[in-house]
Each structure stands twice: as structure tokens, then as C-alpha cells.
Amino acid sequence: MKYIKYFIVGCFFGIILVRSQVISWFRIQEMFRLQSFHMYGIIGSAIVVAMVSIFILRRFSVKTISGEPITIPKKVFHWGNIYGGLIFGLGWALTGACPGPLFAQVGSGFLVVGVTLLSAIAGTWVYGKVKDRLP
Amino acid sequence: MPIVNHPWPWYIAGPLIGLVVPLLLVLGNRSFGISSTLRHICAACIPANIPFFNYDWKKERWNLVFVLGIAAGGFIATTFLSNGGSVPVSPSTVQVLKQEGIRDFSGLLPSDIFSFSALLTVKGLLFMVVGGFLVGFGTRYAGGCTSGHSIMGIASLQWPSLVATCCFMAGGFFMTWVLMPLLFKWL
Numbered sequence: 001m002k003y004i005k006y007f008i009v010g011c012f013f014g015i016i017l018v019r020s021q022v023i024s025w026f027r028i029q030e031m032f033r034l035q036s037f038h039m040y041g042i043i044g045s046a047i048v049v050a051m052v053s054i055f056i057l058r059r060f061s062v063k064t065i066s067g068e069p070i071t072i073p074k075k076v077f078h079w080g081n082i083y084g085g086l087i088f089g090l091g092w093a094l095t096g097a098c099p100g101p102l103f104a105q106v107g108s109g110f111l112v113v114g115v116t117l118l119s120a121i122a123g124t125w126v127y128g129k130v131k132d133r134l135p
Numbered sequence: 136m137p138i139v140n141h142p143w144p145w146y147i148a149g150p151l152i153g154l155v156v157p158l159l160l161v162l163g164n165r166s167f168g169i170s171s172t173l174r175h176i177c178a179a180c181i182p183a184n185i186p187f188f189n190y191d192w193k194k195e196r197w198n199l200v201f202v203l204g205i206a207a208g209g210f211i212a213t214t215f216l217s218n219g220g221s222v223p224v225s226p227s228t229v230q231v232l233k234q235e236g237i238r239d240f241s242g243l244l245p246s247d248i249f250s251f252s253a254l255l256t257v258k259g260l261l262f263m264v265v266g267g268f269l270v271g272f273g274t275r276y277a278g279g280c281t282s283g284h285s286i287m288g289i290a291s292l293q294w295p296s297l298v299a300t301c302c303f304m305a306g307g308f309f310m311t312w313v314l315m316p317l318l319f320k321w322l
Contacts, residue, residue: 016208
């Protein structure tokens with residue numbers, strides 16, 4: 001039961017993804033073809049709002065609802081940020097979806113995307129298997 | 136409800152997505168990120184003694200519940216809040232995609248590529264199966280996806296996330312402008 005709040009936030013996020021058509025393959029094509037501002041506006045304004053929110057949380061030392069101090073894990077650079085990022089970009093343009101929208105598409109009734117999702121899980125698994133041999 | 140029945144403009148949707156970040160932090164000190172769930176699913180279902188999947192995934196259960204919520208949200212939005220209208224895609228994008236052989240512009244995904252019958256074609260396999268594989272492999276190698284790096288990472292001023300995001304875009308541009316026209320020509 002203590003996880004239900006995350007389910008509700010997930011629902012909220014899923015509804016936005018569908019209603020703003022972020023889950024549309026065509027929207028991602030428009031973005032990569034630089035023929036629409038829609039996706040740039042969404043990602044850009046999401047970053048700005050998240051950045052201001054984090055600034056406010058830090059500035060006023062806001063605690064979580066259970067009273068813990070808020071911590072944000074530090075991301076350490078590794079070459080995977082570049083190589084993995086490029087590989088993900090290739091896949092993003094093909095599937096027209098990053099992981100969040102994949103889940104929202106399946107929920108929206110595009111059951112065939114379940115295949116894409118299984119393949120993404122397979123991709124993650126193969127990464128785990130070969131990661132020590134990668135740069 | 137006409138307000139929920141039209142596609143939301145970016146200046147409504149973007150800020151609402153941005154608010155997910157402080158919401159998760161305040162509710163339970165959780166960092167917004169979705170691609171990690173693919174790793175948790177591997178760890179839960181097929182760890183196969185691989186060290187990368189040998190960790191207590193149950194501690195990350197919130198993340199799995201969160202993505203279940205995303206799927207449920209997709210269901211709610213499509214079933215109860217949708218007007219069923221078509222996607223107003225930019226005319227220039229429609230024109231290019233028509234030249235490349237896309238016929239169906241009626242939904243969120245072109246059924247020419249994304250359908251069970253297309254799954255048995257080379258094109259379908261490439262876009263769904265190979266595409267999905269690259270998403271899963273690439274996000275984990277990069278240490279995050281659009282949510283974890285582009286939104287959470289950049290918003291918390293972490294430069295590796297900016298590097299990763301530039302690479303996401305570079306990969307996407309290369310696929311769209313260079314590889315995809317070739318693929319459409321050959322398939």
C-alpha cells in the first residue's frame with residue numbers, strides 16, 4: 001500500500017504523455033526532422049520547471065513527507081553516456097518512444113508495443129551480460 | 136469536458152511533467168527515471184547470475200509501481216479522456232513520410248509499421264524489435280533515458296546528463312536523416 005502514491009504519480013505522468021501526444025511516433029519524427037516545436041517545448045519547459053523546483057527544495061531545505069532530507073544521487077561521467085546515448089538515440093528515432101512512452105503506449109492499447117518493450121528488456125539484459133567488455 | 140478532450144499544448148504538458156520531479160522527491164526521496172525499471176525487471180525475472188542484475192531489486196519496487204501507473208494512465212487517457220481525433224502532424228513531416236512509404240496517418244503510431252501483421256515483415260522487425268533492443272541497451276549503457284538524464288539530470292545541473300542528452304539527439308538525427316531514408320528505400 002505504501003507504493004500507491006507512486007502509482008498515482010505514474011498515472012498522472014501517463015495521462016500527460018498521452019494527452020500531449022508525446023507517445024506519438026509522428027511527434028518524435030517531427031522533432032528529429034525539426035518540423036515542429038512541440039516536443040522541444042515540452043522537454044524544455046519540463047527541464048525548467050524541474051530545475052526551479054529543485055532549486056526551491058534545496059533553498060528551503062524541504063524534507064520528504066516522512067521527514068528525511070532530500071538527496072539527489074550524483075551522476076558520474078563515463079563513456080557510456082556518449083556511446084550508450086548515441087545507441088539509444090538510434091532506437092528512439094526508430095521506435096518513436098523512449099521507455100516512459102513505451103509503457104504508456106501499451107496501456108493505451110497498442111499491444112504490439114509490448115514486443116518493443118520485451119525487446120528493450122532483452123537489450124538491457126544483453127548490456128548487463130557484456131558490460132565489462134565495453135569501453 | 137472540452138479542456139481534457141483536445142491535445143494539450145506543450146506549455147501545459149511540459150510544466151506538468153516537470154512537476155513530477157519535485158513530487159517524487161517530496162513523496163519519498165525518489166529520483167525521476169524510467170529506464171532503470173528495465174534493469175529491475177531483468178533482476179527480478181532473468182538475473183542468470185550476471186553481477187549487474189544481482190542486487191536487491193525489491194528496494195526499487197516503487198519504480199515498477201510507477202511504470203505500472205504510467206501504463207494505467209495511458210489506459211485512462213485513451214479510454215476516458217480521448218476525443219479519438221487524428222494527430223495533427225506537421226504537413227512537411229507528413230509529406231516526407233508519405234514519400235518514404237508511410238500510408239496511415241490516422242493514429243498515434245503508423246499501422247504500416249506498428250502492428251502484429253507488420254511484425255512478420257523486415258520493416259516491422261527492424262522498427263519494433265531492433266529499435267526496442269537499441270532503446271534498452273542504449274539507455275542502460277548511457278545510465279538513463281529522457282527522464283533520468285534529460286529531465287532529472289539536467290535539472291539537477293549534472294553535466295554528464297547534458298552530454299548524454301546531446302548524444303540521444305545526435306543518434307536520433309543520424310537515424311532520421313541518414314539511416315531511415317536508406318531503410319525505407321531498401322525495405
